[in-house]
Amino acid sequence: MTTGALIFAYNNEQTDYVAMADWTAKNIRRHLGIPVALVTDRPTELKFEQVIIQPADGDNGRWFGDYGTNVKWHNQTRANAYKLTPWSQTLVLDADYVVASDQLKTVLASPQEFLAHRWAYDITGLNDFSGLNYFGAYHMPMWWATVMMFRCSEHAQLIFETMVMIRDNWTHYRNIYKNSNGTYRNDHALSIALGVVNGHILKHASIPWNLASLTPDHQLTQLAPDHYRIDFVNSDQKPRWIELHNQDFHAMGKKTLGEIVANPC
């Protein structure tokens, strides 16, 4: 059995996702000791165990608050992860997921065929994520596609093939779930797919801890390897900060993470 990570990275005019993936791959190798395959649309000189060339699929536009503009967002190939992965057990990670510990080894040791996070929370405690942990007018529970572990199995294959079906018929599924968000999101497609594949029981095996998340309105700096500081302004407009040691988190703001990637400790 081979175990490895898979990162999707498509650069746009604002963010060098491939450089971000390279930085994340180094963290993955250091903490998890597994190889990393990159899925992108052009050859790169950066070192990955495998580079899988896959044309950018779709041109979603999305508002990025940290850049203050709409940017192109190539996120639609992720549903092909099952088809593209070179590994028999795969850990799919967002390029902006900061691996600062060996926590994900527990996920890799799990006997489950598919796992993702059910709950995310704001590290600063300022933002209520209930609007992000559910989607659509029916308040459907959302599973996060930020971290996904799957093994080659019929179950995992069905989940990803259903995601592809949902992606390719996004308007239809968006209407069924009365999702006001027109932009295709992998989190929504995954959540719908899990419902379909598991018989709409709305209870699926998930990673047994919550996804620590940092929203783009906060400032992230790296103090040392695996040691980060988050500066934010509280509801009284007072500056506050919090430090993270050896804790994985999802850096939703690409701008500050991009600066760390360009000048790592």
Next chain:
Amino acid sequence: MNTEQLIAHGRARFDHAAARRVLKEKYQGKLTFAHAGGMWLAGPELLATLAACTGPTSVLLDLYETPVKIMPNEFRDLVRTHWQEQMNAWLVEYDQLSKNR
């Protein structure tokens, strides 16, 4: 006591509570581990359950509600060790947090 002092105190308590919550979330993950094909949360509840297992093997429900056969004596040592390692690390970080406060 004046109102400003009270507000400042309340805010400091709020910030401290937020930092404590982040620590709790972090160690919730670190206390989770895989063993014998199951996923477990190390802690007093699991240890109490294991204390009730007297035979050479027992079947327990893991975090995914899957029945898993384990060897209680060996598993108890593993749970206790993992639990205390993580709790000690939690204490170190908590003390640091209190100093910062």
